[in-house]
Amino acid sequence: MATYCADKDVDKFIKTLIKQGWEFTRGKKHGKLTADFTALTIVISSSPSDRRYLVILKQLIRRHNLQPYSHRFFALCKSSD
Numbered sequence: 001m002a003t004y005c006a007d008k009d010v011d012k013f014i015k016t017l018i019k020q021g022w023e024f025t026r027g028k029k030h031g032k033l034t035a036d037f038t039a040l041t042i043v044i045s046s047s048p049s050d051r052r053y054l055v056i057l058k059q060l061i062r063r064h065n066l067q068p069y070s071h072r073f074f075a076l077c078k079s080s081d
Contacts, residue, residue: 004031004044004046005046022036029046042061
């Protein structure tokens with residue numbers, strides 16, 4: 001099974017995002033998470049030094065209202081049809 005991040009909690013969260021339709025592109029030190037339903041790209045460190053990295057990542061996704069099954073998620077999916 002692929003590892004996306006050295007932090008096990010962040011890695012688990014990235015795996016759930018990938019199952020929900022996000023794409024992960026590897027780089028040397030950073031990866032990129034891209035949602036197919038929007039142009040937003042989130043840069044992910046392969047070895048984050050901040051202990052609050054998972055909280056910050058979740059806040060970033062929530063701030064842009066990109067959680068699957070939200071109203072904006074459905075609106076973006078319908079507009080792409």
